[in-house]
Structure formats: C-alpha cells, structure tokens
Amino acid sequence: MQSYLPIAEVSVSILLLLGLGTTVGILSGMFGVGGGFILTPLLFMIGIPPGVAVGTQGNLIVASSFSGMLAHLRRKTVDFRMGLVLLAGGLVGSALGVRLFHLLTALGQVDLVIKLAYVLLLGIIGALMMVEALLALKRRNSKGGTRTKRKHHSWVHGWPIKVRFRTSKLYISAIPPFGIGVMVGILSAIMGVGGGFLMLPAMIYILGMPTKVVVGTSLFQITFMSAFTTVLHAIENQTVDMVLAFVLLIGGVIGAQIGTRIGEKIRADTLRILLAAMVLSISIKLAFELVLMPTELFSLAY
C-alpha cells in the first residue's frame, strides 16, 4: 500500500515505512539507544530527501524520549540543574545547526557533511565500544579483574562559573556541560540524531556524573532540545513530515517492545559487542560510498 507523503512529495509503501520503524525500534529496544543514527541513513536510502529525513527525525526523537523521560522523572533520576545547563547549550547548538544545515543545503554539500559526520562519529564510537566490550569480556573470563577507578576531578572541572549540581553530587564549572550541550545541539540539527550516544559517554567520562542520573538527565535534555529543533526545522526549512513521523513512530513503538524482550534474553556483553559491530559496519558502508567512484557523477537539486 503506497502513501503519498505531503512534505517529502514522494510516494512510499506504508509497509516499508512500518517495517523500517519496527526494525529500528527493535534495535533501540535491544540496545537502549535512540536509533536516530540508524534510521536517518536508511531514510536516505529509500529516497526521502535528506532535509526531510533529518527534519522529521527530531519529531520522532521527541516522541520516543518523552515517555522515557517520564519514567525517569517518576524515579527521580533527573538532575534538573545539570539538565537545564545542557539544554541551554543544546538550544544554542540547535539554532546554529539549523542555520548551518540551511547554508550547506544551498552550497550543495549537505549530503557530504552528513555522511562524513556519520563516518567519523560512528567509526570512533563503534571502535571505542568494541574495545571496551572485548576488554570487559576478557576481564570476566579471567575473573576478579581490576576495576579502574574513575577520576573525580578532571581538568575541565576547574574552569570558572562554578555551579553546585546537588543531584549529581558535583561542584564544577558550568562551561563544560554547556559546551557538551552545544555540540549535541549542532549534531542533532544536522544529523537528525538525539545525540545520546555522544552525550552519555561525555557525561560519565568528562563531567564525572554518577551513572544513576546520566540516562534520565540526558533524556530530559534530548526531549526539549529535539522539540526545539523540530519547530526550528518546521519554521526555517519546512522539512518536517507529519505523516512520515507518524507511520515510523507506530512501527518504532511496536519494535521497541519486541526489542526490549530480546534484549532481556541476551547477555549484556554480547549485546554491546553486537551494537559495536553494527555501528562499525554502518560507518564502513558510508565510508565506502564516499571513497568509491559513484556510478552517477551528477546529482540534481531544486
């Protein structure tokens, strides 16, 4: 059954979209990731214009992180002050990113920048995850390994404008979280991702936040930042497709339920290796597309 998407101005099979949504939902349920970084390249592949794919993603991310955020609010695992600093950075970054996206579209380099960003980020993150997961596996097999103690004061903590973050039990400069927020905001606007995969490690390793509040706080930031990004894309570029978002969302919710159940049955280490392998393979595939000579050298834009 075909459906004509009013903003993307293409006709796509509803079943294909539902299938995509479900697949990405399963992955996000299994691994606990947002899935934006998988869905965006997939949407390019089925012929959704890049602008619309990225603009519509924000809408989906809001929907999927909103219910997660509610659950964390109930459990009181959100550091509001930290969340607000990250969000302030995120809003600035998102506004910059939407502008940058507009500019890059006009220059005809938006596809290249999005792909390069994906190759670099997914490559680095996938490699790091793979190394850590393999090390963890080795440690468990050799039993009673050494657990590295996390540094409590890293170099960024001494910067000015110190703020007390009670829930995180931190007294650090507000500049690093703000900066992280800006980075994530730019990425979310030009790559159509929530940025959780970047923010979570940054919160743990750079800011030294306790793991307990990391997920809730990042979901809080992502929900509001993505909502802002979506509205900006709608105003500036008119690239948010309601119908596309709705169909993908339905598939995503169903998939997430299945994924969570599969995730419960597989061991955490295996799961991490699988996720790392998947992230790496997407990165390699995109890298090949950039390096190999394309069959059609020309492309059209309006």
Place this chain on the structure above:
Amino acid sequence: MIRILLALFLLASPAHASEHASEKVIAGLSQNRVAITANFDGTGILIFGAVKREAPPPTTEPLDVIIAVSGPERPVVVRKKARVLGIWVNKESRTVSSAPSFYAIASTGPLPKILSKSEDLRYKITIPRMVAEKAAADGLSNIDEFASAVIRIRQHNGLYTEKGGKVNLADQTLFDTQIALPSALVEGDYKARVFLLRDGRVIDDFSKTIAVRKVGLERWIYNLAHERPLIYGLLSLTIAILAGWLASTIFRLLKLS
C-alpha cells in the same frame, strides 16, 4: 486549352495547399484533474481524439500523431562530483534555468523518422530539445554535459519517457494512447499536447491543461506547513508525543494484565 489548364491548375493549387490545413485534430482527456490523495499511487491518463477533415485523406504521405505531456517547469541545480583528497565531493555546479519536472512522449512511430528537425525546433517536442533549449539560453560553458545529466537522471527515475509506436492510429482518423503519471508527482499545471504530422511537418496541434493538485488531508497538511509553520511544528510534536505516550501506555497495560 491553355486557359482551361490554367483554370484547372488555379482551382487545384489552393486545394492542394490547404489539404494539410484542412486536417484538424480534435482530442480529449480521460481526466483533466489529478487529485493527489493520501494513498496516491500514480495514475494513467487516456488521451484520445480524431482527425477532422473535409476532403478524403491523401494517400501519398503517411499521417503521424505525437502526444506529449509535460509537468511544471522549474529551475534545476545540477552538481558534478569530483575526487578531492580521495573522496567524491560535489564540485562544479550549473543551474539549468527551467526543465519540466515530468515529460512523457508517445507517438505513432520513432520520433527521428516522423518529426523533422526544424519542426522540433519550432514546437520543442523531443526531450533533449525541451531541456537543451533552456540550457542554451543560460549561456554557460559545457552546459550540455549538465543538461544531458538532467535528462539521463530523470529518464532513470521514470520521469522522462519516450515511447515510439505507443499511439494507436486507426484508419488515419482515430487515435488514442495511455500516459502513465508516476506516484512522485509534483503539483502544478501539466500540459498535454497533441501534434498531427505529415511528412515530418506539424499540420495541426492541440493542447489542454491537466491540473495536478493535492487534496484533502494532503492539501491541509501542506498548506499548514507552509503558511503557519510554527503551529504546524507544534502540532506535529503534540501528535508524536501523544501517539508515543499512548502506545507505550497500551503496551504497559497489556504487560500488566
């Protein structure tokens, strides 16, 4: 004798000259409005007609019919990739000031055989003529390469088609053809043109507009997104949040029971 011959000649010649002009084309379309609805999946348009003539058809030269449907014309930016530091990057770009978003030609025979070059120039019938003409007007160097890329890519995507022999012509009088409009249609006024030819020359033509419009929900969403983008953005957020929340609540209740 000479006078009689001359009179006969004078009688005959205007008749001979107007022989072509006396053949007129009358055509109709199965639909002159195409509604893009939520489940729009392309459509076919039947274009049919007849040749109206006062005198019996001359038997010497064959009669041909060309039917062309063109979509709204828009400027196209064409980019060419080149290798920079090992990766393929969009480097050169040219703007073809106007090219039809869709173009389909059907005819009774192969176009080069039934249509002369000069007539193609005058009426802009074939695909290269339709795009190249616009490109040449832009006066840019090596524009041909870029203009032919527009044609190649759009042919590949099924937006430009050329089908010789697809027009049925019966008894040099009745003709019909089916033009398929793909699902990825751009909104606007499409133009259907019918050309009647003898010996490579156009002797009559006919054109009619097909209005392609989004309707219903599609129309409403599109208008809202472009006229009230803020409200549209907030609305799509609300719908997405509600749908996501509702679905996860339903699943939680299902799990509990």
